[in-house]
Amino acid sequence: MATRLLLLLAVLQVVHFGTATELTFELPDSAKECFHEEVPKNTSVTLEFQVVTGGQYDVDVTLEDPRKTIIYQQVKTQFDSYTFVANITGVYVVCFSNEFSTFSHKLVYMDLQVGEEQPLPGLGEHVTALTQMETSAQDIHKALNTILDFQTHHRLREAQGRKRAEDLNEKVFFWAVIETLAILFSAIGQVFILRMFFSDKKSVSPY
Numbered sequence: 001m002a003t004r005l006l007l008l009l010a011v012l013q014v015v016h017f018g019t020a021t022e023l024t025f026e027l028p029d030s031a032k033e034c035f036h037e038e039v040p041k042n043t044s045v046t047l048e049f050q051v052v053t054g055g056q057y058d059v060d061v062t063l064e065d066p067r068k069t070i071i072y073q074q075v076k077t078q079f080d081s082y083t084f085v086a087n088i089t090g091v092y093v094v095c096f097s098n099e100f101s102t103f104s105h106k107l108v109y110m111d112l113q114v115g116e117e118q119p120l121p122g123l124g125e126h127v128t129a130l131t132q133m134e135t136s137a138q139d140i141h142k143a144l145n146t147i148l149d150f151q152t153h154h155r156l157r158e159a160q161g162r163k164r165a166e167d168l169n170e171k172v173f174f175w176a177v178i179e180t181l182a183i184l185f186s187a188i189g190q191v192f193i194l195r196m197f198f199s200d201k202k203s204v205s206p207y
Contacts, residue, residue: 020111021035021112022152024108024110025110026106028098030099030101032098033108035094035112036092036093038092039089039091041088041089042085045114046112046113047072047082049096049111051109052106052108052163053160054104056104057160059097061097063082064093065092066090066092107159
């Protein structure tokens with residue numbers, strides 16, 4: 001149990017880079033967690049989430065604009081990705097709800113990207129054509145970001161698969177224990193019944 005808890009805690013992380021927020025958080029049963037993000041007008045926003053562990057691996061998700069209008073909603077969803085362009089400047093709210101569950105805690109991963117990624121220093125306001133070295137550096141930067149994204153998703157799938165395997169192992173173990181106890185009780189009962197059938201009953205003579 002302690003090892004499993006340490007493995008799950010190892011997945012927890014909060015990363016802030018540029019205009020992106022990436023985090024993994026615990027969502028208790030019958031609870032709701034909301035996150036607020038200031039978004040300028042005409043800015044592209046991408047919301048991605050995935051339930052890593054817990055229950056049926058599903059949560060309710062809503063996304064509201066500054067006018068409290070729901071622009072995105074999902075019910076009991078395991079994972080999804082949604083991209084939109086902010087029509088007004090203000091605080092957008094993303095809420096994850098586990099209120100429909102009364103005993104299952106969830107571990108949820110969320111990635112909220114606001115705007116385009118910032119260029120490398122010195123390349124954003126380049127007035128001349130990029131040199132071969134600058135082009136190579138930019139390509140390497142994009143490739144590294146792609147690798148980081150693949151690693152994140154691989155880590156999430158690995159954590160989810162490990163949790164499913166542990167749950168299955170526990171169920172198999174308990175079922176094996178129940179079967180073993182049933183066999184033992186059946187064997188003991190059969191021996192007791194056979195002893196009753198073959199035991200000598202001495203008759204007592206009245207004389």
